[in-house]
Amino acid sequence: MTNKLLVENRDCGDCVVCCIELTIEDPDLVKLPGVPCEHLLKKGGCSIYETRPQTCKNWYCMWRFMPLLDDSWRPDIKGVLVKRVFDNIPAGYEGKIALAFEIIGNKSVIHDMDFIEVVGGYIVQGFPCFLSFGKPKFVSRMVLLNEKLMPAIEGRNLPEIKKLLSSALKSCAKHPSVRLMKSNGKVITLNPTMKK
Ligand code: SF4
Ligand code: SF4
Structure with a gap:
């Protein structure tokens, strides 16, 4: 998404x-994911800010783009990082x-x-929404919520919505995950491991 679409008067602050x-x-x-960057200063901020990699210059979380997510949704405050997903979009959600x-x-x-109102709102509008969870140095697991949650959302069945979200999170946490490591300037995968 172009930086022109960033929410006005919103910045990363201490995040x-x-x-x-x-x-x-x-x-x-x-x-690697879940590991502080070698250039991240202890007091916060980037030690190479002016010359930081292009990836860093280009990347913003969705909180920076979505006015509907209020200030409480800054990732370090909410404990939720909302990211745009580009790969493995399920059929029916193209575009x-x-x-x-x-x-x-x-x-x-x-x-x-x-959290439930925001996620439920996007699901009702037809946006594919995934719950995601990962351990440091492992590929995060993602579970598509739309089909699972839609009947409970339509029925305004809050206990069922909570139950399904818990189940999706458990599924992310216990699913076999893929370990990552750095090798020759790349991130490579190691064999899948089961969570004990
Ligand atoms: S996660 Fe979002 S708000 Fe936090 S530093 Fe990155 S872009 Fe800024
Ligand atoms: S902006 Fe990039 S280089 Fe700087 S600390 Fe963050 S991840 Fe590291």
Whole structure:
């Protein structure tokens, strides 16, 4: 998305979530997910800001683009990183902006009414919404929420919505995940491992 679409008068402030959570594979920086970037200062901020890699210059989380997500949705405050998803968009959702709600803080956020209303709202509008969770240095798992949640959303069945969100998060957490490592300037995958 073009930077012209960034929400006006909104900036990252003290948030450094993307400098920790993202996988970065750039000619100038290779970084594993869930691991603070080597250039991230202890007090926050980037030690090479002016010459930071192009990937860093181009990337913004969806909180920076979506006015509907209020200030409480800044990733370090909400504990949720909302990312745009470009790959593996399921059939039927072509042309729609796909969103991943990656849980990076307290998992109980998935039962907050604010979280449910935002995710439910996007699902009703037909945007593919994924719940996502991952451990440091592992590929995050993602579960599509739309078909699972839609009947409960239409029926305004809050206990069922919460139950389904819990189940989706458990599924992300226990699914076999793929370990990542850096090798020769690239991020490569190791064999899948089962969570014990
Ligand atoms: S995660 Fe979003 S708000 Fe936080 S530093 Fe990155 S772009 Fe800014
Ligand atoms: S180079 Fe700077 S902006 Fe890029 S991830 Fe590292 S600390 Fe963040």
